[in-house]
Every structure is written in structure tokens, then in C-alpha cells.
Amino acid sequence: MTKTISIEGMHCQHCVAAVNEALQAVPGVTIVSVSLENNNAVVEGASLDDAALKAAVEDTGFDVIAVK
Template sequence: MTKTLEIEGMTCKHCVMHVTNALKAVAGVTTVQVDLAGNKAVVEGSNLDDQALKDAVADAGYEVVAIHE
């Protein structure tokens, strides 16, 4: 399963690192690719829970504005 998250608030490579680490900690996530220029993250894994992904990003200090499958 692959999900694309639109994320607001990322401004630098440290933001990318924080979002990447937060998403990698979510149960079921196997890979994470964060695109600073595109303000998005592509997450792959099994049984991915949208709310868990949103919460992880929020806990890192950013906002998920949309999730696409």
C-alpha cells in the first residue's frame, strides 16, 4: 500500500528529517520518501492508518492537509 501525504510547514532539510523519522516510527511503515519542494511524503507499508500518519506528522510539528492513495 502506498499513500501520499501533502504536508504544510516544512522549510528545510531538518524538517524533512523530522517528518521522515516520525513517519518511519508509525506501525506498518516500511519506506518513507519526503519531498521538500513538493511539500509531500510518499509512505509505503501495510495496514497504514491515516490518523496514525497524521498524528506522527503533527507530533513532529507539521500539518497533513491531505492523504491520497
């Protein structure tokens, strides 16, 4: 299963690292790719919960626009 999370508020590689770390901690996540240029994160894994992904990103201080 692959999910794309649209994120607002990332400005630098430190932001990318924070989002990457937060998403890797979500149960079921196996691969995370965060893009500063595209303002999104692509997450792969099994039984991914949209609410958990959104909460992980928002807990780092960024806004989630959509999870698709």
C-alpha cells in the same frame, strides 16, 4: 499500499528529517520518501492507518493537508 501525505510548514532539510523519522516509527511503514520541493511524503507499507500517519506528522509540528 502507498499513501501520499500533503504537508504544510516544512522549510529545510531538518524539517524533512523530522518528518521522515516520525513516519518511520509508525507501525506498518516500510518505506518513507519526504519531499521538501513537493511538500509531501510518500509512505509505503502494510495496513497503513491514515490517522496514525497524520498524527505522526502533526506531532513534529507540521500541518497535514491530506492523506491520499
